[in-house]
Amino acid sequence: MDNKHNSQPDYDLLVQQVKALGEEENYWLPVLANTSALLMNALPDLNWAGFYLMNRDSLVLGPFQGNPACIRIPLCAGVCGAAALQNKVQRVDDVHQFPGHIACDSASNAEIVIPIHKNGKLVGVLDLDSPLKNRFTEEDEAGLKKIVAALEEIAEFTD
Template sequence: MPGMTDYDLLTQQLYSLAEDENFYLPVLSNASALLYENLEDINWAGFYLIDKGSLLLGPFQGKVACIRIPLGKGVCGTAAKEDKTLLVANVHEFSGHIACDAASNSEIVVPIHCNGKVIGVLDIDSPSFDRFKFEDQIGLEKFVKAIEEKTDFCRFNGLNEEQFRAE
């Protein structure tokens, strides 16, 4: 069983890493490395960003991954479409699960917002069943809030702020 992760410390480290540069690419790259190096019993940590109506692979740590995931499909696509964190104890029991890595058995996905709209997700996989607990969800949601606060997503793919405004 993994030890308790200090999500407050990870969030403070993320704030420090994003202090001098808020462009999404280096922030998400460092965020995925920070999580991958500090969370026990995981085999993938990274991001998918909404692009052309689907989720496009972003910065990550781990084995190769699916490049595009349709909104509403798999754990990531469902979390993005429903705008809610999904904590899945056994991905093989999740209807429509997309197996990018057959070694993954549990997963947590947290939506990322810009100006009130979902613009991507944080995705973390584990080879263990039931790896992620409610405490992980709370800590990772706080971590994602820091990403939302410190990151300029409006530079993603040439988009402007108007395209992220809440309706």
């Protein structure tokens, strides 16, 4: 399966919607829960959209939409662990070619993970999976980075 979606989502509109989600309540839990729902509904060809949050020296499952997922991911494993450990976006066209890939859902073929920071500290990652190989484009990466920047601005992360 290759990338077959034709139209790019309006990421600027999605950023506005994410910011609106934090206007009434900026605590991270409802903001991330609603953001995962927003992304799952707005972006075509996803089978998982959610967050993993730093907890001690690993990532722990946060709010998400999709099938049940891995609960804890070491920083030395998977696309999420690589994004957190290297502190950089991981855009993977075929997860089955990614060294150390964790197959939480065998239907996932492509993945993008964006680190999230608050006050200069890594607090988690945004993780999107797709059943389509080559699903995530440079435009998706740029748009999702804007969404993460909005989350970093509005969401109140506490220890």
